[in-house]
Amino acid sequence: MLIIVFILGLIIGSFLNVVILRYNTGRSLGGRSGCFSCGKVLHWYELLPVISFLVQGGKCRGCGSKVSWQYPLVEFATGLLFALVYSVFASAGGILIALYLIVASLLVVITVYDLRHKIIPDLFVFLFIFLGLLQAFFLPGSLLVNIEATIIGGLATALPLFLLWAVSRGRWLGFGDVKLALGMGLFLGVRNGLSSLMLAFWLGAIIGVALITIPKLLKKKKKGAYHMKSELPFAPFLIVSFLISLLLNFNVINVFLF
Ligand SMILES: [Zn+2]
Structure with a gap:
């Protein structure tokens, strides 16, 4: 169960990245994510929390420009927090x-x-x-x-x-x-x-x-x-x-x- 909650946290974390980057910019939360440098629309396998970043060595597969560390850090931190909250408050309902x-x-x-x-x-x-x-x-x-x-x-x-x-x-x-x-x-x-x-x-x-x-x-x-x-x-x-x-x-x- 703890692992499932951690993975849920990773996925939510990747959504939080979108919220952080698009809040107050006039962009909606919907719509596909793309590379900031070349505009390449990302496939599902390029959007896997933390994993995609590590596999691609922190670079865009289209243009090779660097992807911000904020993405995997926010995803990992959210996953960790979710697992901690769940283990601490498991009996709280x-x-x-x-x-x-x-x-x-x-x-x-x-x-x-x-x-x-x-x-x-x-x-x-x-x-x-x-x-x-x-x-x-x-x-x-x-x-x-x-x-x-x-x-x-x-x-x-x-x-x-x-x-x-x-x-x-x-x-x-x-x-x-x-x-x-x-x-x-x-x-x-x-x-x-x-x-x-x-x-x-x-x-x-x-x-x-x-x-x-x-x-x-x-x-x-x-x-x-x-x-x-x-x-x-x-x-x-x-x-x-x-x-x-x-x-x-x-x-x-x-x-x-x-
Ligand atoms: Zn790119």
Whole structure:
């Protein structure tokens, strides 16, 4: 079953690539995929997730131009996330599993879109917030208690980022990050919500320092190299921390108290 869910994830991942590339471009999600360089329409055997990329050595069979690593990475990441969600929530029931599979897909799209365009489209983040509210109706226990915990979790997690956004007038982070944190808190509740925020800052700091120092250590000086004033999109760190908290029930507060 786990292998089937993984393969389903690969196939969904290949659809997510289409969503990421065509969203806001005026192109519909239907229609055959083609090579960006030569326009060659791809056959079914050139559209197999991950496999086609590896078999063709990352090149178009028509013109030999390079195919972006984004394709196999997004496909593989989605497959892995699907398998993780399924193995963690197998006993939680079909509706919650389906909900978290949709959430995982949505977060893959938001992450890659933010890395490419440095913006989180409202449509995606509002859908995330809506699914966070929806989760309250399917959690075990009293509905009223669940709804209350959901809303308090969302507001408590969004508040620190909202304050940072307000104080810096949007220079330190974007309002999209605040909305994303609201959705995270709806899913995670207060404790794990705040914990995932902390984790996101740590990850951001570690990766940020690494991006600045490693090229210096390697004595590589390139245009577009990272420095102290570079803007690093924050959403990918929020999303990775959210997934760690959701899938591993990870809480940094517990790490200090164990
Ligand atoms: Zn081509």
